[in-house]
Every structure is written in C-alpha cells, then in structure tokens.
Amino acid sequence: MNASPTSARALPFDETRRRGGPLSALLSSDRPRSKVLSALLLAILLLLAATPFLFSGSQPVGTAAKICVFIVLVASYDLLLGYSGIVSFAHTMFFGIGGYGIAIALERLGPTWGSAAIGLIAALALSALLAIAIGLLSLRVRAIFFSMITLAVASAAAVLASQLSDVTGGEDGLSFQLPQALRPAFRLLSEPVFGTAVNGRLLAYYLVFFVSLVIFLVLLRIVNSPFGRVLQAIRENEFRAEALGYRVVAYRTAASVISALAATIAGALMALWLRYNGPDTTLSFSIMIDILLMVVIGGMGTMYGAVIGAALFVLAQSYLQVLMGAGSAALAGLPLLPNLIHPDRWLLWLGALFIISVYAFPGGIVGRLRQAKQ
Amino acid sequence: MPEPLLLLSDVHTHIGPYHILHGVDFSVPTGELTMLLGRNGAGKTTTLRTIMGLWQASSGRIRFDGRDITASATPDIAHAGIAYVPESMGIFTDLTVRENIVLAARSGPLDKTRLDWILGLFPALKRFWNLPAGNLSGGQKQMLAIARAIAEPRRLLLIDEPTKGLAPVMVRSMIEAFKALKASGETILLVEQNFYAASALGDNVVVMDDGRIVHAGAMSDLVADTALQQRLLGLSLDAHQ
C-alpha cells in the first residue's frame, strides 16, 4: 500500500544540520521547521497545560483530556502508518485493550493504584503479545492483505469483547471508580487556585496531560532514531532494505509493538479519564476512521501532525454540532439551508470535511505549513 | 525538401520547478534513423517524454507529420503513429508476455507473419510466451519492450536505450531489426549510449548536453571525426568496442 508523500525532491529533513541545546534534545532535533507551526504547537501545549484554569465548566477540560489522549493515539498510529507505511485497522484493538485493562482491574480489584498498575501491565503485555503475533504472522503478506486481515482481526476483537460480557460488560461496557486521589471529592488544597478547585479531577487531568506529553516525546525520539530511519526506508522499498541487511519483518514487528504499546497507554488514559470503558469508546471502527483522518489532516510521517490533527479534530467533533445549532438557528426561516446545517446533519459536514481536508492538505497541515516556509 | 516527419523547435520543458530542456531544436527526417546521443543527465529521456506528451513542453513547438502535437494528449500522439519504448521499459509485469504484446497491437488480432518475424528476432519471448513478464530477465524485458513497440507498423519509433543490458549477440540482432524496420519505411529516433551500435545504425546524429542540442549532422561525419567525438561525448572510440 502506498502511503508515502509524493513530492520528488522533497527534503523530509536536512541531514547536514546539527543543533545542540536541551530543546533540540527534547525534540530529538526534529524541530517543527516552520514559524507558524512552532507557534501553533506552543499554543496547543500552553492551552492544554492551562485549560483547567482558563476555562470553567466540565466540557473544556473533558475536551482537553480527550485531545491529550488522541495525540498519543494518533502519534502512535503515525509511527505505523506515516513512518513504516503499514496500514492497520486493528489499532483501536490496542486502544481497547488499554481501556479494558484499567476498567476490568479497577472494577474487579477495587479502586486502588495497585489495581490500576496491574491492569495496565497486563494490558501492555497482552498488546505486545498480540502485536508480535499479528506482525510475525501477517507482515509478510502483501500490504493490502495485511490491511484487510487487520480489519478482520479488529472486528473479531469487537465480537470477543461483546461475547465475554461477564468480564468486559459486553455492549454495556464498564463503569468504575478511580483511586481516591483522582475522585472529584478528593481535595488536594482546600482553597481554589485561580478560581479552580484543586481536586481529584484536576489531578486526573494532569496525570493524563503529563503522561501524554512524555509518551509523545518518546515517540518523537523513536522516529528520529536510526531505527526510525530504517522504518522509513522499509516503507520506501522493503525489498531493498532487506538486501541492505535490515530484517524487514523484525523491524516492522518492532514498530507494531511500540505503536501498540503506546496505543494501549492511550486507552488506559482514556478509561481513567472517563471512568468508563466500552466497545464504542475504544474499539469501534469509527474511532479507527477518526484516527486515520487525524493523521492525514495533521500530516503523515511528521509526528507533529498528530498534535495538530488530534487537536483540530476533537475540537471539531465537540463543537461542530454546537456551531451548527447556532448557525441553523440564525438562518431559521430561510428555505432548506437551516435543514442542511441542522445539528443532526453534522455527520454530513464531517464527511465533507473528510474529503476536503484530504484535498486541501495533501501533505497534511504540517506539510502545508512547512512548504509555505520554503 | 519535404518537411521532416518530426520537428522540434525551441522546446522548453519544466519538471516541477526545474527547467530541464532549454530550447531543443532538431528534426527527424522521414524514413531515416536518427540517433540522439549525450551524457547522463543531458536530457535525452526528457526530450522523448516531451515528444510523447508524457511531459508538457512549457514553450516551443513539436510537429509530427505536419501536425502540431505540442499540446496533444499522449493517446492521441500514439494514435498519430508514434510508438515509444521508455528507458525503464514500461513492461506490465503482471501481464504475460503474450498479453503485453496483444495490448500493443491496438488495431486487433496480431498479424501472424509479423509476429513470427518478431519472435524470430527474440526467440526468448516465444519460450516465455505465457509467463508473467515480470519474471523475465533484464535483457528479455528489453526485448519485450522493443517487440511491443514494433508489434504493429508505426510511422515513428522513439526508443530509449534499447541495447542496455543486452548480450553482444542480441545487440547485433537488434541492429538487424532496426535496419529491417528502416527498410520497411519506418522512421526511428534512437537514444543510445552504445556508440558502436549507434555508429552502425544511424543516418543522422543529434547530440545533447545540459538540455540543449550541441551538435546535429550526418552520422558518417561524426564517425570520421574523433576529435568531435571526444569533445561531444567524452569518448575515445578505440577504448570502447
């Protein structure tokens, strides 16, 4: 499957440049390489860091947490898709495993940190095993077959989650309690800071935020390591990579495992934040499509694209309906138009957005910004 | 003097932001074999692709058989009677040898005598008639590419480096084939690195460098003038073949 950017003389990176400095090290010397992009990324980082203090109400924080989780999820998928050229539809399976790991452990073993750790570790182990199995078994076949196989695997995973309803809660999913320190009732400080109560919810948010940040930086480092460059080479021409001495199946499997582990962590964070996990939340095919779209809108094979894509998309998803409601109300009285932008038709516009964004940003937003700079 | 079959005047070609051809002027007289020579990166392939409409000339004129084909679409150019063998051979690797040739015969079933002649030139193709073309050896693919171009008579053949990868005996075969084609009235524009083959075949020669024509004339003149060869092609004849 062809998943690579297309411009012939594209310079994905400048080999000759070398920069020092802690920031460069943190970003694995893969700088945004565009002023606008840097500004955007910085803005997103600051906003996410300060959301609980900037906005009131539960929706903004919820949206911010979701953005954090999806940044990790999408970045992990970018490692697979953008860097390794592997098109897998089973990524949500790992997301789901993370979610269920936390959900099942906290429900069964009680709301303690210990059970959360057990759940996460078990989930990571299961994900790694599955990723290795899928990788070794099927990364040898043609790319398009691999994609279809993962499609089947993903649907099998969904069936399994539904069948094992005693453990997973079936279609209904699982609601559970968090450890004491993360509950809304828990107060770290008795006084609010900048009008925001420093409670367990806030702690939970920052847990999600910092873990996401760290995982993102780790992924950024991995794609900029010699290992990451091998993945790109394999994406370009696996036959040649093998001839150069790179064991293609091993590298691809490794990429799948890393990506699966990161997705698992994202799933765990999602469950922790929502205090709920169910098939629609982490396993559904529509989430898979959302991820694909975020990667592509953001810019495949750029990592930063994950940040931009996830932020934009989650925002659109959360506020498109609200926006359309307002628009529809404003246009009330006109023929047809209010109907088309009725909030219940939001999917229509999301679909149109799908199509338009693929055309408007062939290299993703990051690609577009970097191009503009040249 | 009749108009040449193919005439390029001041053709410029850009690929993306890069200016590759800087005003190419030359003509291919009807019924003759014209060699297009030049170093690597001189722009020979780009010239052929521009003629074929695979890249659009950004300015200049290309006339074929009295018609302006500068802006024509590739299929129309093919229909006008030009066959093309690309540098990368353009073999359909999933299709069998037979299917590759069948597709090239646009006007219907293959002519039996012509097919016999072609398979006589390249016996390997006969052997692997129903094998996917992707499994052929490098040289066999080259043969198939030529066979495809000559499956039916055409007015003009554009051929990009046909002898690369061919064993000496096949090079000879190929030369014979081009001679026969010429004899049957076809016009050929050939890009070649193999100066031996080029000199054995060419009526005319055009030499390119850096996207421009630097020499055009009769082949015999160039063969006779080793100094010119040295200057144009960086070649001393005795060292190679």
Place this chain on the structure above:
Amino acid sequence: QDIKIALIAGKTGPLEAYAKQTEAGFMMGLEYLTKGTMAVDGRKINVIVKDDQLKADLAKTLLEQAYNDDNVDLAIGTTSSAAALAMLPVAEENGKVLIVEPAVADAITGEKWNRFIFRTARNSTQDAYGAAAAVPASGEVSIATLAQDYAFGKDGVAALKNALAEIRPNAKVVFEEYAPQNATDFTASAQRIFDALKDKPGKKIINIIWAGQHPLPKIADLKPERFGIEIAPGGNILPAMQIYKNYPGMEGAVYYYYAFPKNAMNDWLVAEHQKRYNAPPDFFTAGGFAAASAAVTAIQKAGGTDTEKLITAMEGMTFETPKGPMTFRKEDHQALQEMYHFKVKANGKDANDLLDLVATIPADKMPIPVRNKR
C-alpha cells in the same frame, strides 16, 4: 427561574429514528401537560436537547455538562442502554435525578442502579413477562427461542424462562438457538429449531428476541406451519412491524401500539401526531411522552426542583401516560406499566393498521422481580 431539563438521545447514528421519536414524544408530552404554556407552576420549562451519537463516553460527558455547565434540574435519557448505564454514576456524583428513557437494560434499575435513577421505559424483564403473558395459560406449550448471541439475547432468554416459570408454568423453553448478532441467513437456525420442535407435543412456538433487522420473514418463509409451529415475534417500531402484515394471525406482546390504549391522553397524541407528522405515534413517541409526564408530575408534586424533594415525590408516584397510568415503584424506581397482547391483522386499511388487541396485560399480572441492592 426556569426549569431546565436536559434530554439526551442518540440522535445521530443507527438509531436516529428512535431518538427522533423520543424527542417528538417528549416535546408533545410537555405541550399536552402544560396545556401549551410550557410552564409548570409559573416556571418556564427550558429543554436542552443533546445528541450522544449512541456513544457511552459522550453520553456521560454530556450529562456531566448538563448537570454542571447547564445546571439542569433533571435529565432524561438515553437511547442506548450502554450509554444509559455509563450515565448512571454521573447522576449519583452530581446528586441530580435522571429519568431513563428508552434504554431497556435490566441492570439500569438492577445492579447498577442508584437512588437518583428512575425509569419510565420498560425493562427487558417486563418485555419478557409480556411475551410470557401472550402464551396460552393452559395446555402443553413447547417454546424454542431464537436470540442474538450476546448479552442482550442471552439475558432476554433467561428473563423469558423466569417469566414463564412465574406466570405460565405450562410452557417450557425446550430449545435455545443463538445466532450471530448481525446474522442475515437464518436457514441453519431455522432448521435446527424445526428439528428440535417438530416432534414435541402440544402447541409449538418460536419466540424471537431480536434487536435490529428482524429474522421473522426469513423464518416464516421456510414454512414452519408444515410442522405446526407458530412464530411469536416481539413488538417493535411500526416500520419494522410492517413486515408482520404478510403473516396474519401471529401473536405476541408489545409495549405500545397506537390503537390499543384507550385514554384521553393517547387520543390526543394519536390525533395530534397524525396531524403533525402524518403518521401515528410509535413506540418511543409514547416513551418520550411518558418521560415528560413523569417529570412534570414530579415537579408539581414536589413543588419545585429540589432533588431530594423530587425523589421523595417520585418514589411510589403514579402518573398518567398515553399507555395509561404508570407507577415508579419504591424499591427500584422502575415504572410498572401495562403491556399488550396482540394478534397480527389479516387485512389492515393502511400500512400502519397492523395489530388487533387480544388482551391488555395489566401491570399487576407481571410480577417483575426487584433486583437492585438497596
């Protein structure tokens, strides 16, 4: 100050049609009960409608938002049982009332229940009792079930068996067939059921417990009457029941059918609905109406929207609905209500003229067990 009510429904996605009915019924209910003023005790009612897209996590977030950001007094929702289950803890955390409509999962008023939860919708057990009540009360009856192979189907069969044991001891479930959730070809299942039933004595019935695309015509086309086997389909929304038309004489139980209840409220609903939407009201229109009635009656009875007062008022409260009176029983806040035993008409006047009433099954004939741990 306005009374704020949130109505959460799966307005977009596969069950869009259900949610539309709920919303229409709810609004019509308010209109009827407030005599068009949209005010109770001089306080204007402000309804905030939210679309959870059938996603449990979104439903949960939206309910949090409704309680926290919009400050609603109580909330109604939602279409999917999974989403409803995820919403339950939110009501408890925020200490506000949630009226569940139309989700049917038993667990909502069972093990997952908390004291802020009330349900106007029927639960699966009620459906089962209804189905059981439609079985002849005397003579030997052999029943085979056909259900979807996941929690919903299995629970349905279990509930039916309980209900039969309770009120129809003469009937036995002799065979349980489970087919994949999205099965489309029922030849194999039908053959297995025929094999199991054909040599049984007495009346032979296939009871179908199915959500979504109904297998009825597929089974009926295989001519179970060859073996003297009858089919008992469950009730469903009108468009789904239109295929029953081809199989007159079938009997079963239904939650609501517009022509069955005889009361002023229903008469108004049928007439108005026909006028406004050019179709009779359906399943969830009645459900939405009932939810509106529960809310309005409760606010009137409690004399305001204070949660504790509301709960006190609602426990044991009887309220009028298009289906006749319903009562929230004290123990688990489930609304007890009538069901209808129907027979498919031979030749109806139009597409929606489908069923004849055999008998109304009064609430007290269905001893629904209490399953929550209070």
Place this chain on the structure above:
Amino acid sequence: MILSTAKTPALETRGLTIRFGGHVAVNDVSCRFTPGTLTAIVGPNGAGKTTYFNLISGQLRATSGQVVVEGEDVTSLPASARAKRGLGRAFQLTNLFPQLTALENVRLAVQSRAEAGWSLFRVWNARRDLIEKAESILERVRLADKRHIAPKALSHGDQRKLEVALLIAMEPKVFMFDEPTAGMSVDEVPTVLELIHDIKQRGDATVLLVEHKMDVVRSLSDRIIVLHNGTLVADGEPAEVIASPVVQEAYLGVEVARA
C-alpha cells in the same frame, strides 16, 4: 581454479539449482570464489546470471544446493542475514529508496554496516561518523553535488551510480555487481570501473561482476565463468574463455569477434 587455490573461498556455491515450474533457471552450479579475485560472469540474456546472484544473496530460495560463506552454510538464511554475513549486492534494474535523498540512501547502507539500526533512543544525526562516511562515498561516485536529490529525480545514469554507492557503503566481503555500467554514458563508465578496480586492489575483497561489455570484462577480470541456459559451461582465464567456441557463438555471435 587459477589463482590462490590455497585460500579458503569467501563464497562457494554447491550444486545450486532453481526451477520455476518446468524451467531450470540455474542448474547445478558449483563454484568457489576466492578473496582478491574478480570473477566476471557472462552469458546470453536469460542465462541465469541475475538469478544466480539472487540465489546467493537470498532474494530467491534455491530448489537445491548450498550457498557457503567462509565455510558457513547460509542457504537457509534470509537476505538480510546474508547481507550481515558479508554478501553485498547491487541490482541490475535500479532498486533504490525513491523518495529519500541520495545521501539518505547511502547513509542507510552505512548504518546497516555499522549495526546501528536497532538503536531506538539515540537521535540519528548524532551519528556524525555515519553521515560523513556516506558523504565520502557519494564523493567517490561523483554524486556529491546531487546528495539532496531523491533517486526519483535522478537521470538513469546517476541512479546506476547511486546503486553502486550503496554496495560500496555496505563494505561487504563479496561484491556482486549486476551490469553496473548499463545505460551509463561513456564518460561516466571509467569512474565506476576505477571504483571496482580499487576494491579489487585492496586484495581481501571478492568481486563478482556481470557485464555485457566485453572490453570491461577483459580489462578487469581475473577469471571468467560462463552461464548458458542456467548451466556453468566454462570457467577459466579471460582470454581463454573469450576465445572458447561457446562464448564466440552463443554469446558474442561469431562475427562480432572483433569486439
């Protein structure tokens, strides 16, 4: 064997055979290749030369027979493992990473040689040594000024040079060149020939060269083997082999003996 029979062969094939359905493309070829020698492999088109390379470097699995590298049987190893054992290979039909720059293409080969592929947490460009080495190789094939151009946009001849650069960067023990100069213009050919000559000069490398240009073969090779219909039909001193009837007839076509 003519030269240095005493040394252990760097590479040996024993009864190497592959059949595709009924067609035997390489038929029972046994041959030893000693360090410090350059062996030219000639034969008509479709003789099995490329297939022989494919079998050695692991792109194809042999139907029977063994490939032995420095006494170790590598027949069951995948291509990547054979590359690690020192079997390096350039392709007849250019086979590169089309969208990575020329420099990155070479750097990947250098990196493979340096066994750096599995380092996950180091930033790649912290390895200046690898980059510098890649640049020096580009220098040697005279592509330094095109280091930032992707193969996609290189002319055919330049792609051939890059192909050679990758092989050199792998620093294998056994170099396998498959028509390295095909389609290369006459003024560029000497560059590549010089490179091959240098490799040979080093003395410890084993070079296998498939080439149709007889003058090249004659000037470079210590030994020529001839494949015909998959079978090894001649093996010996260049002059001797070229003069043999089978080569004259089947390969050169007798009249062309003037080459």
Place this chain on the structure above:
Amino acid sequence: MSDLTTDAAAPAELPRAKSDWLPLLLIPALALLALPFVGSPSTWVTLTVAGLAMGMMIFLMASGLTLVFGLMDIINFGHGVFISLGAYATLLVLGPLAGWATADSVGLNLALLLLCILAAMAVTGVAGAVFERVIVRPVYGSHLKQILVTMGGLIVTEQLIHAIWGASPIPIPLPQSLRGAFVLGDIVMERYRVVAVVIGLAVFIGMQLLLNRTRIGLLIRAGVENPEMVEALGYRIRRLFVSVFIAGSALAGLGGVMWAFYRQTLTAGMGMEVMVLVFIVIIIGGLGSVGGCFVGSILVALVANYVGFIEPKLALISNILVMALVLIWRPQGLFPVARR
C-alpha cells in the same frame, strides 16, 4: 473491444496458459464433507441450496468492488453506500408501481424486479460517475487517501439518503410470487433465492465473458501498473477507469436491490453492514479475480450455513476462519490476479 483470442493467429507451438481448476473443487468437496456432519440429507440439501443462493447474493454485492478494487487498485470504502443507494432506488419504482408487487402474476412480479434493478443500476451508475469524478480521481495511486476520501463520500451519501428518504427503516414488499418457498418433501427452497441464483449466474458469466474475451481486463490491469505506458500505447485509460468505476457502482446497485428484497427493509446502513463480509470474500477470491470472488462468496455462505447448523457457536467466526484457511493454503487468495 476487439477479440482477444490471438492465440488463434499466433504460431501453433507457442505455449498455452494453464488453467487452475483446483479452487473450484473446493465447493463440492466442502458440501460432501458437510453431509455426514449434518446427518439428514433433506436438511443438507436445504442448507446447501440456501447457501449457494446466499453466495450468489454476496457475489452480486461484492463483484463491483472486486472489479474496481482488483482491476483499478482502488479501495472504495464507499461501495457499501452504493449498495444502500441501489436498495433505496427501488423506491422510485415501487412507489408508482406498487400494484405490480401484489399482482397475482409472475410476469408482472418479475418485471417489477427487473425495473427495480434497472432503476437502481442507473442511479448508482450515475452516482458512481460523480463519485469517481469528484472524490476518487485525485487520489488514484494512494490507497490511504482512497480509504479516507471514499469514507467521507460514504458518510455524505448516507446522510443524503437520510435527508431524502428519512432516517426510519422503510419496509418494502417482496413481489407476491417470490415469497414463500418450494417444498419438496422435507426440502425447502425459498423462491427468492432461486431468482438470486439465476441473476447471480447471469452476471458472473457476463463478467467473465467481458473480461476474458475482450482486452478490457488486460488494459485496466496494465493501466494500474503503469498508466503512462498504456497511454503511450494509445489507449485512453482515464475513460476506461471511469467506465469501470461506473460499472462497479452499478453492480453494487444491483446487489443492493437483491439484498433489499431479501431483507425486505431498507436502512441507510444496510450496505455498510455487509462490507466486512464483502471484503473477506474479495480477499479469499484473490483481489480482483471475478472467478475468485464468485467461488469465495459461495464458500463463505456455504460454510456459514453448515457451521450454523452443526456448531452455531462457531458461526460468529466462520467467515474469518474460512479466510484464514484459504490464505494459509494460498496466501494471495484463490485466484491471484497477478498469476492469471
């Protein structure tokens, strides 16, 4: 397009291609294998006939996709919505001609079905042309973008169906004489399935002829690998691609009609629901092989029926099981196109 049987004109000693019949044997082998497990022969016949017919319906729905996907290398995730669209298009006919469905005349009933099919193919054909032009054309060659863009098209079209026909499921009547079943002793055969078999076979044979007797199939496969070269040979590959896409969409429409009458209820999501099955069938068949798709469809449907009868627990995964087994046997599918 002109005749492709050039072997007639070619020298006699040219080798001929071998045909591969082995996968075809799978079907009878499977049926025979199932017999002892099913036990009762009458049940076995019922299951087998029903399975064959279901296979035909799956084939009808999948054939368009295999055409587009296999030949043009385009993953059309929107294929499912063409199935739905075709199904809804029947309403254009069923509305005005409702009487024909209840009429007690086999002729009128079948004519109605035919008209529905024509209407559906016309509607989906046009929709396919629009889809190709607006959505797919700019993303030839990039599978990933195709997936995204066609997914977008799918959502938009599905929403438009909602907007036009409403969100509620719409029941449609199966014409009178196609209801019920033929009963022969203990064997039952639904009438409608017999119709499906006839139409499925007709489409299959038609496609085989078109692809094997003309050079269209070759051209498209060649065009996918190297469109420039096909143009240089003088063919207008674009036009061909559009036609294939239209044909693929129209076939989806046909499949949609058959599926609609089988389900007797229309929902906008009905096409999407079968897509995983359709993909599985195409993979089993070997991406792009019409014959493979045909055999694959029947295999999947038969296995589902047998397994559903013998061990219903396994029915959930029977499709995936079949796929896994086939891929273990032939990793490229039953009839890999590249090796044809």
